[in-house]
Amino acid sequence: MSPVQIRHLATDSADFDAQFRQLQHWSAETDQAIEERVAAILADVRSRGDAAVLEYTARFDQWSAPTVAGLELSRDELRAAFDSITPAQRRALEAAAQRVRSYHERQLQACGLSWQYRDEDGTLLGQKVTPLDRVGIYVPGGKAAYPSSVLMNALPAQVAGVGEIVMVVPTPRGEKNALVLAAAYVAGVHRAFTIGGAQAVGALAYGTETVPRVDKVTGPGNAYVASAKRRVFGQVGIDMIAGPSEILVLADGSTPAEWVAMDLFSQAEHDELAQSILLCPEAAYLAEVQAAIDRLLPTMPRQAVIRASLEGRGALIHTRSMDEACAISNRIAPEHLEVSSRDPHRWEPLLRHAGAIFLGAYTSESLGDYCAGPNHVLPTSGTARFSSPLGVYDFQKRSSLIEVSEAGAQVLGPIAAELAYGEGLQAHAQAAEMRLKR
Incomplete structure (x- = not known):
């Protein structure tokens, strides 16, 4: 079987940004x-x-x-x-x-x-x-x-x-x-x-x-x-409009290459548009992972789908450092982010945008898919910059609670009236003023 023609990129190359933008491109527009x-x-x-x-x-x-x-x-x-x-x-x-x-x-x-509290004047404020x-x-x-x-x-x-x-x-x-x-x-x-x-x-x-x-x-x-x-x-x-599944692995070269190759497969086998990317500062390790990919792919029942995904949207990226790898990860804002390193907690504070972060070599993304506990319904296509995993909060709504005391109305009324008159809303202002003591 021929080797998998997955992209090899390097952040120190002159055209990296152009190649990186091309890698990230995916149209969410429906036919x-x-x-x-x-x-x-x-x-x-x-x-x-x-x-x-x-x-x-x-x-x-x-x-x-x-x-x-x-x-x-x-x-x-x-x-x-x-x-x-x-x-x-x-x-x-x-x-x-x-x-x-x-x-x-x-x-x-x-x-x-729900929660609530009372001001000094007895006004109740809260959330239901x-x-x-x-x-x-x-x-x-x-x-x-x-x-x-x-x-x-x-x-x-x-x-x-x-x-x-x-x-x-x-x-x-x-x-x-x-x-x-x-x-x-x-x-x-x-x-x-x-x-x-x-x-x-x-x-x-x-x-x-x-x-x-x-x-x-x-x-x-x-x-x-x-x-x-x-x-x-x-x-x-x-909940969200989900795009193709994604995995990004940040590796320092300490995890067995076969483990990382299989983690890349775990997303690539979803469909041909799924994306699997590895970032690592060790060029020799990237070569090991490429060899593991070529060695393991023939054993996969969905090898045709995996190959199409890796060759179409996958990449092995050589970075200058793990710090730079973390910065690139934040640009991608991946659905699944594995930190496959000796000390994942060193890098976790640098990672701001991801649907789910998997820390350490033993934390395969597949465990999160099935049984770790956190939700596997995650934002894709960079939407982790502003979206969250599916959770309890998606099945709830919040109502504000306001109960203004008589004393509170004397404090808040003039403030509200002043702002309402400034907006030209006289009824708003007078509704507040009617409750003021004369």
Whole structure:
């Protein structure tokens, strides 16, 4: 098998910035034909409800039922799926779910609680945190099944206190994945429908005769799902518009090259547009990793996808130092960031932008995908500069609490009135002044 033609870049080369920009380039624009088709599907679902959902499910998934109710999975069916998987799979699901739940319970304590205080004059100010009433989680199906996505979307919603969690998952030709359904059982999903695509997003956003309307839609999907989520935003909330998966490894040369090569593979095997990049100040180590890539690739079942990803969007970058590697990492703002070094805590303070940071040689990104505890739904395509992982806070909203005492009104009233008159809003000013003692 021929060597993998992955880019080799060096930060001390004259054209590095130009090559680096080319490496980073990825268009998030959806194909116009997809946009038009999704718009038509959403309009049809909004207009015809269940009938449209049934029609598109039959057309795209070759899977039909007399009614949408026939596409709903009962809690008993989810339990039966849980019982049908192997004992090892049950143990793995339950162990992963417990770790994910525990992490998000700590997150709830840290940032998801209401609070209030009183001023010296008795005015009460605070924040009331309440969970969303109903959320929809989209779980991909078809080419692959993702029970981990069920856990990562449903469990933080459950911990947040969401009243009802509605799952949609495509089942092409009616083939149901037992592990996905078992994960839904373990994660406490309340209702589940075997529908997918833009029609499923539309059903959740607008509601149909059978599928309830939700307040927010979360979860990954293909280009049609991403386009549909973008279009229904405003009718409902969404978590994010995810791009191709990414991994960036910062290495000092101390980790076995085979480990790092396999970590690069772990993202490249998702799809041809996934991106895997290694930054290292040791040129000899980069050569070792290249050799490990060439040696290990023939053993991978998805070697064609991995090769296409590495050759199309991957890179091995020689840096002047680990400090420079950290600076470049901040420019990329990767979804997954591994710090594969002897002393990862030395570099962690320098890293400001990443969806998740994996510290140390033993912390493979795959552990975070499945069972470490933190959420694996992460910002991509540089959006980690301003976005966060999916979490409890995505399934809550905040209301401000204000209770002004009589004494407080005497202090705040003149301030508000002065500013209101300055804005030309007399009613605002007079509403405040009426409460002043004469």
